[in-house]
Amino acid sequence: MKLVLSEEEQFLKDTAKNFADERSPISHFRSLRDNNDPKLWDKDIWSEMVKLGWPGILIPEEFGGSNFGVTGIGVILQECAKTLTPSPLFATGVLGAYAITQFGNDDQKSNYLPKIVSGEITTALAIDETSHHEPSKTEMTAKKNDSNFILNGKKIFVIDGASADILIVLARTSGVIGDSTGLSLFILNSDTSGIETKKLDMADSRNYANISFNEVIIDESSLLGDLETAGETVESILDIGRIAMSAEMLGNAESAFEITLDYLKQRKQFGALIGSFQALQHRAAEMFCEIELTKSSVMAAMRAADENSNELQRLSSLSKTMAGETLHLVSNEAIQMHGGIGVTDEYDIGFFLKRARVAEQIFGSAKYHTERYANLSGF
């Protein structure tokens, strides 16, 4: 497992960096937010990403993808996160693409994957039902009725849920809340009768929804993966999601840190650049170290995903913890080091703080993953 990028991966990263700088600087995100854009991502930006082939990176070539791996899409997400680029790439290109590629049957793959590659559909993964991520706490039910399933329940904090065409939903086909067995995954159109979607306004101004399922009848062909295996399959999808989200959060942290460093080199007080004060220098140096450790963790996790290593779960929890704690630290320090301007809406640095706290919650906080790491390690 080499912890350096290949030439091709570096090329993807450079392409993404140019794209983010030129096509979606932070002002792009700001204007979506200010205009109360209902999707909170831009159709034209997304079509350009589609043209670059990004939604197909985790999809096999036979379905039109490039099968370029988690490291490939990870570095793209990392670069796009530096300018807070909002897009369906995470929910569709990572979660949807991976779930269907890994666990879909032939029909599902040939139905959905080419449409993800072409940008025709976007997807959302609906897991959480409570304020804290905990897949085993699934209460939503899917009752078998002849050749149908009937879905009842409510999913919350569904990423891109306010705009997705296709939903992948975790529901209980047997057992009770708290069991990690008896869970199954379903894939269905978001406009199926009985589904009610309510946009969820979060601090980071991204696309989320709470989705209610009221007697939603779906055909048994909507089952994604084998019946009652979702306790495991969903963890595998989530681990890829956690690693990809860690890459994004690393990008957020790197960018907030860079903006702050620039500020330290420009702002003068007491007749000196504030970056010459040791009280700030040492904290900046500590942030540098934490970011370096996070880079290594994310890199190792992306590699583990691509090599299907048996360390994958532990490295996923490692990278989500490191990314969570580092971004937490950097987003707080970034505000403090900016002083008064840091708490104004007009200045961009506050966006990173708000994004940080939401991203920290996605698929498990640092606390959740510290506990999971302990369980996986036998502490």
Next chain:
Amino acid sequence: MILNNPNINNMSNLDKFRQETKEWLDKNCPPSMRSGADPKIPVDEVWGGRNAEYKNPESKLWLDRMGEKGWTMPTVPKEYGGGGLTKEEVKVLNEELFGIGAKQPLLSFGIWMLAPVLLEYGSEEQKKEHIPKIIKGEIRWCQGYSEPGSGSDLASLATKAEDIGEKFLVNGQKVWTSYADKADWIFALVRTGPKEPKHDGISFLLIDMATKGVSTKPITLISGKSPFCETFFDNVEVPKENLIGELNAGWTIAKKLLQHERAFISNFGLAAGMGSKRDVVSIAKKHLGEENGKIKNNFYRSEISSHKIKEHAFGLTLKRAGDEGGKASATASMFKLYGTEHNKKRHELMVAASGINGVAWDGDEFDDDDKNLTRAWLRTKGNSIEGGTSEVQLNVISKRVLGLPSQ
């Protein structure tokens, strides 16, 4: 055609080397120097030198055989007594040594710090004179850097070396000289240009500790142990051929050596954490209890898991630095800072998880593991001071890596 493929030739050469190494180790590595040795045989910490004493004669035999091969510094060219091996061969050698659980034949500041800078800055005569003796463990070296008035501000050092014709006349005092009372020679920073700006008046000098006027006095630390000394120079005459590099150009060499030292200290902290039998998880299970294979106390368990996560991430960062080709001296500062702070934290956790056993001092009421932990914990307090304090490392990172301005 296939025989002309250089890779295949290379492979078979490496295979051949592996085979020869296996056979050599089989014949030459004494039984008590391998894993599975009789625990009743006393274990030496081998530092070599003129006055070395061995509880187990096989320690000496193992050192002599490895030293003769040059395998205590396997990449150093043969003309200086090294093994003359390629990187790939060293990897094979290490794998074979690891495979039989071979004990490290020699611990040496000469190997870790001095020899690398001698190779870079020493004259041909100096290399031929000193490196073979380091490799064979014949001469034990110590480091004369810090002084009572020059700790973090090392470049203000005052030990002076005056030109008296054929020789330098050295007067002054060094402090924190590790094992000076046991060392044969010292590599020291001395002031040769009293009128020059402070960084430009320092020279790098080798001094035989047996010379008249050199004396040492051990310092007892909070751990109760005395690994450090004060070293005094009173009209010590040193031949001019012992000057390394140009006169007054010692600071560059000193900094280079510090990088080797920092890399060593940070790796050492980590290796100690990962390899040692003193593991925070097993200590916590021993003293706090275990339930379903888990540390019974959740507050400690979560703190320990956080710590282990950082350790894992740090290990991956060392690996990444290696994969990237180990560039940049500033990362040495990061590793020194993080490695030592982490090691301190690890010991604090072990002490806390041990309860009162973690602060055991002496007597029969506590077992050796507990008592040794207390001493080890106290020793770690020096980790973030020696070789440049954590604060100095933070300064280096903020100025050299982050480009933050000076005041």
